[in-house]
Amino acid sequence: MPIRSASDVLRQYIQPLKPKEKLSRSDWAERHFQVTKGSSTGRWKTRPYQREILDAWDDPRVWRTSIMKSSRVGATTLLNIDEAYSIHWEPCDTCTVQPTTGDAEKYSRDTFNALVENIDVLTELFSVCKHRDGTNSILEKYINGASLKFIGANSPNGFRRVTYRIVRADETSAYKAGGAGKEGDQIELLLNRTIDYHDRLFIDCSTPTIEGFDRIESAFALGDQRHRFLPCPHCGHFQRLSAAAFTPGAKKDTPGGFWWEPGKPSSVVYICEHCDKPIQHSQKFEMDEAGEWRPMAPPNIDPNGREHRSYHIWAGISYQANASWANIVAEYEKNSESPQGLQVFINTWLGLPYREDASTRLTAESLYARRDTYTSGTLPDGILMVCIGVDMQDDRAEIFVWGFGPGDSETQAGAEPERWLIEHAVIFERYDTKAVYAQIDSFVLGDYPLSDGKILKPSATAIDSGDGDHAPYVYEYANSRMKHNVIATKGMPQPGKPPINNGKRTEYDMKGRPKKTGAVVYQVGTDGIKTRLMAQLKHGHESGAGAIHFPNDTTEEFFAQLVSERRHYSTVGGQPKVTWVRRQGVRAEALDGTVYADAAFHHAKKKYNQKTMWQQIRATIEAQGKPAPEKSPVAFNLLEGQKPY
Numbered sequence: 071m072p073i074r075s076a077s078d079v080l081r082q083y084i085q086p087l088k089p090k091e092k093l094s095r096s097d098w099a100e101r102h103f104q105v106t107k108g109s110s111t112g113r114w115k116t117r118p119y120q121r122e123i124l125d126a127w128d129d130p131r132v133w134r135t136s137i138m139k140s141s142r143v144g145a146t147t148l149l150n151i152d153e154a155y156s157i158h159w160e161p162c163d164t165c166t167v168q169p170t171t172g173d174a175e176k177y178s179r180d181t182f183n184a185l186v187e188n189i190d191v192l193t194e195l196f197s198v199c200k201h202r203d204g205t206n207s208i209l210e211k212y213i214n215g216a217s218l219k220f221i222g223a224n225s226p227n228g229f230r231r232v233t234y235r236i237v238r239a240d241e242t243s244a245y246k247a248g249g250a251g252k253e254g255d256q257i258e259l260l261l262n263r264t265i266d267y268h269d270r271l272f273i274d275c276s277t278p279t280i281e282g283f284d285r286i287e288s289a290f291a292l293g294d295q296r297h298r299f300l301p302c303p304h305c306g307h308f309q310r311l312s313a314a315a316f317t318p319g320a321k322k323d324t325p326g327g328f329w330w331e332p333g334k335p336s337s338v339v340y341i342c343e344h345c346d347k348p349i350q351h352s353q354k355f356e357m358d359e360a361g362e363w364r365p366m367a368p369p370n371i372d373p374n375g376r377e378h379r380s381y382h383i384w385a386g387i388s389y390q391a392n393a394s395w396a397n398i399v400a401e402y403e404k405n406s407e408s409p410q411g412l413q414v415f416i417n418t419w420l421g422l423p424y425r426e427d428a429s430t431r432l433t434a435e436s437l438y439a440r441r442d443t444y445t446s447g448t449l450p451d452g453i454l455m456v457c458i459g460v461d462m463q464d465d466r467a468e469i470f471v472w473g474f475g476p477g478d479s480e481t482q483a484g485a486e487p488e489r490w491l492i493e494h495a496v497i498f499e500r501y502d503t504k505a506v507y508a509q510i511d512s513f514v515l516g517d518y519p520l521s522d523g524k525i526l527k528p529s530a531t532a533i534d535s536g537d538g539d540h541a542p543y544v545y546e547y548a549n550s551r552m553k554h555n556v557i558a559t560k561g562m563p564q565p566g567k568p569p570i571n572n573g574k575r576t577e578y579d580m581k582g583r584p585k586k587t588g589a590v591v592y593q594v595g596t597d598g599i600k601t602r603l604m605a606q607l608k609h610g611h612e613s614g615a616g617a618i619h620f621p622n623d624t625t626e627e628f629f630a631q632l633v634s635e636r637r638h639y640s641t642v643g644g645q646p647k648v649t650w651v652r653r654q655g656v657r658a659e660a661l662d663g664t665v666y667a668d669a670a671f672h673h674a675k676k677k678y679n680q681k682t683m684w685q686q687i688r689a690t691i692e693a694q695g696k697p698a699p700e701k702s703p704v705a706f707n708l709l710e711g712q713k714p715y
């Protein structure tokens with residue numbers, strides 16, 4: 071057994087009210103659980119399609135269930151049932167993970183508190199507990215010998231130390247790639263947190279996002295891929311409800327699909343794939359009563375002989391009044407005209423990942439085919455400014471040197487620049503060695519000769535300071551190179567942020583102590599930059615403002631990383647929300663480094679009058695008499711604490 075602290079201690083003092091009787095989750099829910107919101111408020115009734123999933127969580131043969139789902143199928147309520155059951159009936163150590171710590175707090179305050187208020191057995195337990203100890207906070211509950219934590223997937227600390235018998239990872243597709251910092255992927259970390267338990271249970275559950283870029287899609291594919299099969303009320307033939315009719319241009323009169331008269335959602339019926347007869351929405355419930363989950367892939371068994379099951383649930387089999395077939399058709403008709411609307415519909419009503427239109431999809435192959443004729447390390451004509459982005463990893467630094475010019479919009483303030491990748495270099499040294507900073511110096515202090523022999527020096531360098539361990543080293547280096555316009559940056563994915571802000575003093579020295587003269591850290595509006603860059607790459611300008619050039623020796627790997635993320639649309643509380651999702655298992659340094667270089671460019675621009683910026687720069691370059699003598703980079707004595715400047 072793993073070592074656990076608070077809950078173990080509490081178990082000694084609080085006699086768990088654990089009843090002897092064996093009760094399955096679905097039976098427990100029907101006896102004790104109250105639905106707290108929506109039209110079906112009241113005593114819980116397990117729907118036929120939900121029963122097998124709840125039963126799987128009782129089943130010792132199952133260690134993981136991955137649920138790829140639409141909205142309106144009660145998936146979150148199933149998680150709530152497990153939370154309540156794991157406190158009241160089978161007390162154990164569990165956690166529920168939400169995309170961010172803010173989401174986790176909100177979930178605890180709103181959803182979990184409502185459970186405690188509405189479910190009598192929980193109300194009782196918590197009222198007793200309140201008087202006995204002070205161990206219950208928003209994010210941690212210790213009760214009845216059980217513990218329940220709420221964790222944000224963006225919190226590196228949330229994944230350390232503690233182990234859990236049950237992990238519920240909710241809305242996994244919204245977990246930011248790399249969100250747990252250098253610790254690794256959140257799902258892998260969470261899986262490790264259960265490993266000590268022979269009876270561990272891992273539940274991951276999400277609405278999917280973009281095909282090929284989605285966590286729950288990958289998890290579903292790993293499991294045995296169960297779909298709900300329903301018998302036709304006319305001929306008894308079992309079939310999956312096909313959502314193929316909800317595809318623009320789909321033929322709607324083929325057997326085995328939905329049919330409706332365009333513009334009349336209420337006319338919708340399902341045509342049996344076997345007998346061709348129409349099935350009415352009202353018959354859906356009796357079909358589900360007799361329905362069954364069928365795996366479409368071979369079982370995935372872990373070394374302990376336990377199964378990973380995966381389920382796809384979508385609104386077509388929902389019992390909620392607002393998810394009738396007519397509602398689904400109406401939503402489809404409303405949203406099918408725009409790619410964004412269609413994507414939201416496919417994710418949130420069909421519970422499927424959205425497949426991008428192949429003709430507009432940005433691929434590594436198409437960019438690779440568009441490489442320019444110049445070679446890395448040389449500066450094609452048109453470049454007037456050099457800026458550098460540095461992506462710092464534990465074991466290496468990746469340097470992205472980009473050249474910028476006005477293209478055909480020299481006097482247009484705010485126009486996109488034309489840009490050229492000059493060099494991508496990888497320094498295989500750790501972030502905490504002086505060797506890595508000495509080599510970064512050779513880029514930051516280096517000369518970049520133009521074809522006429524004139525020299526450009528980098529106008530700005532943005533180094534990502536990341537979280538935790540890297541930050542003090544990056545701050546210290548940026549501080550020592552301030553006069554070369556080297557800045558420490560931090561990515562802020564929230565929408566609406568400017569490419570780079572005006573910076574804020576940090577408070578840490580090498581030992582993590584507050585410091586009056588701390589480095590300045592600049593926030594980078596990563597999502598906005600990605601949106602602009604991707605639009606320009608998609609547009610594929612050959613030259614001029616907005617054109618992006620790559621040297622003839624750029625690798626396919628570079629482009630794979632550059633297109634490793636996709637814009638994803640969703641609605642949160644009725645408001646549209648755009649986020650970026652990363653392709654599973656693909657590195658993204660080229661994208662990140664290119665984003666930092668763009669941030670460096672925006673930082674460098676700030677000291678100029680925007681209207682005359684390019685003329686000013688051009689005049690400065692032309693004023694160069696002859697190439698300046700090459701300056702040899704001075705080693706950076708970070709570890710000795712000596713500053714060369």
Ligand SMILES: [Zn+2]
Binds near residue numbers: 306344
């Ligand atoms: Zn039939």
